[in-house]
Amino acid sequence: MWVDIGITVFNVLVAGLFVLSLAGLLTWVERKQSAVMQDRIGANRADLFGWDPKLLRPIRRLGLFHPIADGLKMFLKEDYIPPEANKLLFSLAPFLSLFCGLIAFAVIPFCDKFQVWGKTVSVQVASLDIGVLYIFAALSMGIYGVFLAGYTSKNNWAYLGALRASALMLSSEIAIGVSIIGVVMLYGSMEIGDIVRAQQAGPHDLLFGFLPKWGIVMQPLGFLLFLTAGIAATKRIPFDMPEGESEIIGYFVEYSGMKFGMFMMTDFVETIVVAGLTAALFLGGWHIPYFYPAHTGGWITVLQVLVFMLKVCFLCWFMVLVRWTLPRFRYDQAMRLGWMGLFPLAIANIVVTGIMIVMSNG
Amino acid sequence: MQPRVKLGLLQRTYIPEVLIGLIITARHFFVNLRNHTLRLMGSRSVQPGAVTIQYPEERRPLSPRLRSLHRLTKREDGAPRCVACLMCETVCPARCIYIVPKENPDPHIEKMPARFDIDLGRCVFCGFCVEACPEDAIRMDTGILQFSASSRKDMIYTMDQLLAHKPASSQ
Numbered sequence: 418m419w420v421d422i423g424i425t426v427f428n429v430l431v432a433g434l435f436v437l438s439l440a441g442l443l444t445w446v447e448r449k450q451s452a453v454m455q456d457r458i459g460a461n462r463a464d465l466f467g468w469d470p471k472l473l474r475p476i477r478r479l480g481l482f483h484p485i486a487d488g489l490k491m492f493l494k495e496d497y498i499p500p501e502a503n504k505l506l507f508s509l510a511p512f513l514s515l516f517c518g519l520i521a522f523a524v525i526p527f528c529d530k531f532q533v534w535g536k537t538v539s540v541q542v543a544s545l546d547i548g549v550l551y552i553f554a555a556l557s558m559g560i561y562g563v564f565l566a567g568y569t570s571k572n573n574w575a576y577l578g579a580l581r582a583s584a585l586m587l588s589s590e591i592a593i594g595v596s597i598i599g600v601v602m603l604y605g606s607m608e609i610g611d612i613v614r615a616q617q618a619g620p621h622d623l624l625f626g627f628l629p630k631w632g633i634v635m636q637p638l639g640f641l642l643f644l645t646a647g648i649a650a651t652k653r654i655p656f657d658m659p660e661g662e663s664e665i666i667g668y669f670v671e672y673s674g675m676k677f678g679m680f681m682m683t684d685f686v687e688t689i690v691v692a693g694l695t696a697a698l699f700l701g702g703w704h705i706p707y708f709y710p711a712h713t714g715g716w717i718t719v720l721q722v723l724v725f726m727l728k729v730c731f732l733c734w735f736m737v738l739v740r741w742t743l744p745r746f747r748y749d750q751a752m753r754l755g756w757m758g759l760f761p762l763a764i765a766n767i768v769v770t771g772i773m774i775v776m777s778n779g
Numbered sequence: 780m781q782p783r784v785k786l787g788l789l790q791r792t793y794i795p796e797v798l799i800g801l802i803i804t805a806r807h808f809f810v811n812l813r814n815h816t817l818r819l820m821g822s823r824s825v826q827p828g829a830v831t832i833q834y835p836e837e838r839r840p841l842s843p844r845l846r847s848l849h850r851l852t853k854r855e856d857g858a859p860r861c862v863a864c865l866m867c868e869t870v871c872p873a874r875c876i877y878i879v880p881k882e883n884p885d886p887h888i889e890k891m892p893a894r895f896d897i898d899l900g901r902c903v904f905c906g907f908c909v910e911a912c913p914e915d916a917i918r919m920d921t922g923i924l925q926f927s928a929s930s931r932k933d934m935i936y937t938m939d940q941l942l943a944h945k946p947a948s949s950q
Contacts, residue, residue: 450808452829453807453808453811453812453815453828453829454805454807454808454811455807456807456811456828456830457829457830457831458829458831641794738801738804738805741804742797742800742801742803742804743800
């Protein structure tokens with residue numbers, strides 16, 4: 418029993434620290450990547466209260482002190498609660514929002530199952546048979562945090578922002594859900610570890626004899642729909658009309674200090690969750706193409722974890738690239754895209770996938 | 780108003796257009812990243828990865844024609860070349876020059892300034908004073924672009940300060 422608890426705690430630490438530290442790092446990635454994309458240098462001025470030793474100067478020039486300065490600023494700012502607001506729900510909202518983003522990562526596996534101390538384990542917090550449904554549930558729960566934030570602020574602008582945010586999140590969650598069903602049908606499981614395992618079953622299980630059966634190969638339309646809806650679910654540009662970073666007032670207009678920081682953090686955590694899901698469902702999770710290890714455990718497992726993390730980092734990079742390339746959708750355009758574009762196409766994807774499964778079996 | 784452009788089916792899916800945009804920005808990213816890395820490793824032949832000028836440490840090259848902070852030129856013995864003819868004070872559109880003439884001890888020169896103040900809070904840097912001066916006594920070639928003061932009074936530069944300025948080429 419103690420071994421089980423130890424393994425679970427270890428897995429929680431790995432997944433939690435990975436997501437949280439990557440989220441903190443993403444603020445830096447976002448600054449620097451946007452700067453490099455736009456022929457700029459980017460933030461490079463923050464130092465440790467003027468202490469600038471030669472040893473730390475490369476870190477300063479890369480702007481790596483800026484995330485620390487951000488966090489410090491958030492903690493030192495006044496934490497203001499509007500007098501009319503419902504204090505309990507107002508304070509609960511950012512925690513709920515971040516919590517729902519974080520727990521979604523629990524069912525995403527980092528590596529294949531392996532034997533340790535006579536037990537079959539995997540770096541995966543919870544190997545749920547309904548893993549995909551759990552992800553839907555966790556992502557949809559995020560609406561509560563966002564809506565509570567706007568609803569309890571007693572501010573009409575925040576209220577309108579919350580309405581926009583929930584409308585956007587609903588339309589994108591449904592598209593996410595329906596676009597994954599094709600993957601579930603194809604690989605015949607709801608457990609994400611099983612889905613990843615089925616994507617590269619063996620040396621002879623190749624599409625047209627040379628392509629690994631990854632989700633992106635088998636479900637290209639599903640991949641496109643899922644990634645688009647996933648980016649919409651993170652509420653970042655090009656789908657940032659809930660808060661509209663620069664001009665619209667959003668659902669967290671009344672928040673200050675670290676509570677505001679938690680909402681910002683939620684966007685980054687959701688980015689990582691969507692990246693992790695995309696990597697697991699469509700990019701073959703921990704698999705390396707054409708590499709079939711005879712056994713798992715030891716160095717193979719370490720390699721698998723690293724490969725999976727690399728895929729997540731690549732997808733995060735890609736999503737930041739999208740965020741700094743595309744202009745924002747108008748509210749009605751985002752709704753039309755969600756309900757008249759992604760949703761019907763996802764249903765068509767299910768029908769076509771079903772027909773193809775029947776054809777290939779018969 | 781421009782007529783609305785009819786989009787084709789492929790354009791209305793946004794997919795090719797989005798892909799083209801992503802390719803453009805990704806190319807900028809990788810080319811700049813390569814240039815940054817090469818320059819960090821000491822290569823000076825590649826062009827810089829960013830167009831940024833790191834302002835307080837780096838300065839833009841100034842054109843020699845640029846009109847910057849004024850300076851009063853000196854004679855060989857260190858006295859101001861100014862003969863207090865008041866041409867610059869007269870031509871100044873901002874009325875920011877204030878000269879008090881006095882008699883010059885040199886019998887060959889009639890006058891010299893007792894005071895020569897320029898109110899830089901009012902100066903518009905038109906350069907008329909430099910053009911009007913018959914003695915080449917005032918120039919705007921110090922290359923000093925940033926000067927500030929915490930009061931209006933401190934923005935008035937006196938003759939001693941203006942005489943102390945050096946031309947940009949000598950610095």
